[in-house]
Amino acid sequence: MTRQIASMALGLGVGLLGAALATGASAQQTLANVKQKGFVQCGSNTGLAGFGVPDAKGEWTGFDVDYCRAVAAAVFNDPKKVRFIPLSSKDRFTALQSGEVDLLVRNSTATMSRDTALGITFTGVNYYDGQGFMVRKKLGVSSAKELSGASVCTQQGTTTELNLADFFRRNNLKYEVVAFASSDETFKAYDTGRCDAFTTDSSGLYAERLRASAPDDHIVLPEIISKEPLGPSVRKGDAQWADIVKWVGYAMLNAEENGVTQANVDQMLKSDNPEVKRLLGTEGKFGEGIGLTNDWAYRVVKLVGNYGESFERNVGQGSPLKIKRGLNALWTQGGLQYGIPVR
Amino acid sequence: MAVHTLSYVQTAQADTLPPPLLVRGPIAWVRQNLFSSIPNTILTLVVVYLLYVVIPPVIRFLITDAVWTGIDRNACREDVIHRPVGACWAFVADRLSYFTYGSYPIPERWRVDVFFALMAVGIAWMLWLKAPAKGLGALYFFVVFPIASFILLTGWSAVGLTPVPTAFWGGIMLTLLVSIVGIVFSLPFGILLALGRRSKLPLVRLASVIFIEVVRGVPLITVLIMANTMLPLFLPQGVSVDRLLRPLVGVSLFSAAYMAEVVRGGLQAVPKGQYEGAMSLGLGYGRMMYFIVLPQALRIVIPGIVNTFIGLFKDTTLVSIVGLLDLVRAIEASRVDPIWAAPTVSYTGYAFAALFYWICCFGMSRYSIMVERKLAAGQRR
Numbered sequence: 223m224t225r226q227i228a229s230m231a232l233g234l235g236v237g238l239l240g241a242a243l244a245t246g247a248s249a250q251q252t253l254a255n256v257k258q259k260g261f262v263q264c265g266s267n268t269g270l271a272g273f274g275v276p277d278a279k280g281e282w283t284g285f286d287v288d289y290c291r292a293v294a295a296a297v298f299n300d301p302k303k304v305r306f307i308p309l310s311s312k313d314r315f316t317a318l319q320s321g322e323v324d325l326l327v328r329n330s331t332a333t334m335s336r337d338t339a340l341g342i343t344f345t346g347v348n349y350y351d352g353q354g355f356m357v358r359k360k361l362g363v364s365s366a367k368e369l370s371g372a373s374v375c376t377q378q379g380t381t382t383e384l385n386l387a388d389f390f391r392r393n394n395l396k397y398e399v400v401a402f403a404s405s406d407e408t409f410k411a412y413d414t415g416r417c418d419a420f421t422t423d424s425s426g427l428y429a430e431r432l433r434a435s436a437p438d439d440h441i442v443l444p445e446i447i448s449k450e451p452l453g454p455s456v457r458k459g460d461a462q463w464a465d466i467v468k469w470v471g472y473a474m475l476n477a478e479e480n481g482v483t484q485a486n487v488d489q490m491l492k493s494d495n496p497e498v499k500r501l502l503g504t505e506g507k508f509g510e511g512i513g514l515t516n517d518w519a520y521r522v523v524k525l526v527g528n529y530g531e532s533f534e535r536n537v538g539q540g541s542p543l544k545i546k547r548g549l550n551a552l553w554t555q556g557g558l559q560y561g562i563p564v565r
Numbered sequence: 566m567a568v569h570t571l572s573y574v575q576t577a578q579a580d581t582l583p584p585p586l587l588v589r590g591p592i593a594w595v596r597q598n599l600f601s602s603i604p605n606t607i608l609t610l611v612v613v614y615l616l617y618v619v620i621p622p623v624i625r626f627l628i629t630d631a632v633w634t635g636i637d638r639n640a641c642r643e644d645v646i647h648r649p650v651g652a653c654w655a656f657v658a659d660r661l662s663y664f665t666y667g668s669y670p671i672p673e674r675w676r677v678d679v680f681f682a683l684m685a686v687g688i689a690w691m692l693w694l695k696a697p698a699k700g701l702g703a704l705y706f707f708v709v710f711p712i713a714s715f716i717l718l719t720g721w722s723a724v725g726l727t728p729v730p731t732a733f734w735g736g737i738m739l740t741l742l743v744s745i746v747g748i749v750f751s752l753p754f755g756i757l758l759a760l761g762r763r764s765k766l767p768l769v770r771l772a773s774v775i776f777i778e779v780v781r782g783v784p785l786i787t788v789l790i791m792a793n794t795m796l797p798l799f800l801p802q803g804v805s806v807d808r809l810l811r812p813l814v815g816v817s818l819f820s821a822a823y824m825a826e827v828v829r830g831g832l833q834a835v836p837k838g839q840y841e842g843a844m845s846l847g848l849g850y851g852r853m854m855y856f857i858v859l860p861q862a863l864r865i866v867i868p869g870i871v872n873t874f875i876g877l878f879k880d881t882t883l884v885s886i887v888g889l890l891d892l893v894r895a896i897e898a899s900r901v902d903p904i905w906a907a908p909t910v911s912y913t914g915y916a917f918a919a920l921f922y923w924i925c926c927f928g929m930s931r932y933s934i935m936v937e938r939k940l941a942a943g944q945r946r
Contacts, residue, residue: 268888269898271906276890276898278659280668280735305732307808308888308898313794320797322805406911413908432906436644542638542903 252324252456252463253297253513261303264290265323268308271429272537272545273329273349282306285536286327288526289348289454292470293325295525296518315340318457325467327454329425336455345468347453350549350558352446353385354424356431359441361418366445373398375417377408381448382422389447409433423450428543446549465512473519475561476501477528479552484527487520500564508564519564529559626651626909627916634658641907652913656905663899664917667735667890673727676717677738683710683717684745692932694939711749718742731809735890737921739809743816743881743891748874750817755824760854762829773825780822786883788815793887812884820877827869831862864940871933875926893918 256262266287267274274284291301309317309328318326319341329351330336332344355366355374363369366389376383378401390397400417402408409430412420422430427442434440454471456464477483480498482490490498499505502523503516510516526532533550534540551557584590599609630651632641639645641653657664666674687710690702720728734742761773780788792811800806835858843853863870885894896914899905 268890268894269901271901271903275902276663276668276895277902277904278663279671280663280666280733282668305730307732308890308894310886310888312790313888316794316798320800320805322797322808429901429903429906432638432903433908433910435908438644542906 252460253466256297256324256463260298261305262290262294262297262325263323264293264304264306265309265314265317265326265328266290266306267328268310270329271432272425272541272543274306274308283536285349285532286329286454288532288536289327289471290325292474292522292526292532293467295521296466296470296473296514299521299525301525315342318342318455321457324463325454325456329452330455331450332453332455341458342455343458343464344453344455345464346471347451347558348471349425349452351423351425351450351452352549353382353421353448353450354427354446355443356412356420356427356440357418357443359439363443366443366447367393367395369397369419370395371397372418373400373416374419374421375400375402375408375412376421377401377405378403385448386421405430424548425537425543425545428537428545432542462513466514469512469564470518470522471529472561473501473522473564474526474529474532475552475559476564477519477523478530479554479561482523482528484523484525484531487523491520497563497565506565529561625649626912628652638903638905638907638910641905641909643908650907650909652916653905653907653910654913656900656907656910656913657917659905660896660899664736664892664895666738667895668733669735669738670727670729670733673720673729676720676726676729680714680717680738681741683713684741694936707749707753711746714742731807734809736895737892739884739889740881740892743813743884744874744878746813747816747820747877747881751820751824751873751877752870754817754821756828756859758821758825759828759832762825763832777822777825780819781826785816785819785880786886788819789883789887791815808887809889812887812889816877816881816884820873823873823876824870827866827873828862830869831864831866832858834865835861867937867940868933871929875929878925878929879922892921 264287266282267284269275270284270286272284273286274282277283287306290304290306294304295301297303307317307323309323309326314326314328314330315336317323326342327348329349330344331351332347336342337344355369357363357369357372369390374386374397376386376399383399383401386397386399398417400411402411405422405426408422409420411417413434420427420430424442424446431437431440431442454467456467476497477487480490480495480501482498482501487502491502491504493499493502496505500508502520503509503518507516509518512518527535530547530552533547537543537545538547547555547557549558551559553560600606628651630649631654632646632650632652633654635641635653635655636659640655641650643650662674666677669677687702687706690696690699691706696702716724717726718729718734719731720726722728758773758777761769762777764770764773789812792815793808796811797805839857839861840853843857848856882891882893885891885897890898896918900911900914
């Protein structure tokens with residue numbers, strides 16, 4: 223997930239060109255197109271632990287992949303009616319602008335320039351990521367602020383390297399950067415004891431830790447030193463489709479908040495809780511408002527699960543990654559994930 | 566005076582002595598080839614030392630310490646199985662079907678197998694020198710096989726084959742497909758372009774020269790990025806050319822330009838007398854080329870053609886950059902799977918890819934050497 227500055231610049235350049243060329247086209251027709259095609263075309267990662275990887279059968283699985291499946295469940299009542307185009311970080315936004323994909327869920331950081339200048343809209347944040355540190359347990363360090371004088375392994379020419387410099391300077395700590403060209407090399411160097419600490423985006427830390435020769439000897443420190451809000455994005459100018467993508471995310475959050483799970487969603491249809499009734503479509507006509515049927519959220523939960531279930535299954539305790547909810551806990555649990563009410 | 570048998574003349578021939586050990590035999594060979602001079606001796610010792618340093622760890626990693634069976638990452642972890650772990654072949658075994666077929670739907674994978682079989686038949690027919698009905702073979706390989714494969718792989722509802730979108734294609738299937746498309750299209754196109762470049766018609770010559778020089782002046786990777794990143798921006802909204810087709814066209818045109826130059830080399834190497842002889846027999850341009858010139862020209866450039874094919878075969882990995890899941894990309898996508906996260910999994914994946922490419926390319930080069938020997942028996946220098 224470490225973004226190369228160069229590729230960002232290229233992406234932005236290509237994106238601006240795309241935005242210039244693709245202005246005005248395709249207003250309000252994505253849903254109709256998707257229904258006519260019979261599947262949602264989703265831009266996905268080319269392979270990122272926990273977020274989008276092919277399994278042994280060649281089916282894509284992961285946290286980002288689930289979001290696409292949830293949109294397919296809301297539109298078609300079938301989470302399999304989705305096709306994935308694996309996109310590199312260079313061509314992801316172009317693919318969205320040119321209409322090649324209907325939806326991009328590819329751990330892309332939402333930023334102002336991307337949201338405003340590229341002709342795309344971020345519909346929300348499905349994962350709050352940020353740069354963190356991993357150290358050996360035997361170092362006896364429990365906070366990044368204690369890392370004074372440490373050598374830190376990082377990848378060359380990335381925003382990670384810049385954030386690192388900022389963090390240490392802000393806190394008046396001495397440090398030594400040991401930079402490598404590729405992420406594999408970087409982690410290998412840390413694993414063989416070349417440096418005291420390893421830094422990259424926190425979801426990446428957990429993925430890399432699994433590949434260490436002794437994963438249990440390493441801990442991820444609690445500090446997050448940069449903001450990387452990862453979210454799905456759609457083309458600008460189609461408010462209806464943006465609403466669908468946005469509200470699928472909120473529906474999964476609201477389902478978790480109200481205790482609606484894949485297992486109990488059928489009983490929950492009989493619930494007296496007005497919030498649950500509105501969410502599952504037994505009261506009100508909220509689904510029709512966004513061009514779907516009223517049981518849209520019921521189908522999302524029934525076929526894919528709520529936010530917490532998807533999280534735990536792909537990146538949390540149900541997966542080898544064992545990422546803690548942290549910032550991605552619900553607001554009721556001290557996190558940032560907050561589902562806007564359905565009413 | 567009685568004639569005595571004089572004993573100083575030997576009656577039977579003496580047994581031939583073995584040649585001195587220092588002239589023939591293994592010791593002599595070693596002396597002559599490995600230690601003939603001081604620089605050679607030093608080089609030999611250096612090479613032996615390098616082999617000693619490199620080979621045992623490679624064998625240890627790939628075979629002795631390798632893990633062959635297992636269902637997840639625990640099988641390949643030193644801290645779990647308490648022994649040094651080399652290559653994690655269990656990972657490759659678990660993902661082999663993905664590496665072969667990509668995401669091609671499982672019930673339809675027999676179609677890919679049939680495609681592999683058709684391809685094997687076509688290649689064998691073309692490669693086996695004494696195969697019967699070569700003309701028919703060429704027709705099969707350059708016309709029937711591409712059409713049949715297209716119908717087979719993309720599907721055709723009318724004959725009961727469910728359509729399978731190219732988004733699901735991947736792995737070895739995709740690698741072989743891109744290479745074979747490149748080969749099938751580049752050879753005929755390349756020959757036409759080479760003939761065009763040597764043509765006496767100015768327009769044809771100019772068009773061929775421009776095409777060849779423009780394509781050869783651009784790296785393949787820019788062609789691919791242009792095709793998959795830029796092209797969609799220039800097409801009107803809603804019009805989209807298939808994501809696989811674009812690189813396929815790019816690769817074919819690209820290799821055709823290179824092939825044209827290789828074939829042109831052969832055409833120029835055919836002595837002028839052959840052309841003149843053909844013309845004096847009253848053969849027209851087409852017959853002269855078909856019967857007299859091209860057979861000789863192509864034979865001369867067999868090493869060049871095979872070299873281009875080997876280059877093309879390896880260049881197909883570049884399609885991974887534009888988001889197609891060829892073998893290398895499929896391995897890269899799988900190696901990050903947390904289920905198989907272990908220190909040596911990535912290396913194993915890459916070792917598997919290297920082995921696959923090496924076997925294919927080495928096979929091609931051995932074949933070209935064999936063909937060269939057979940066809941050039943009369944011209945060996």
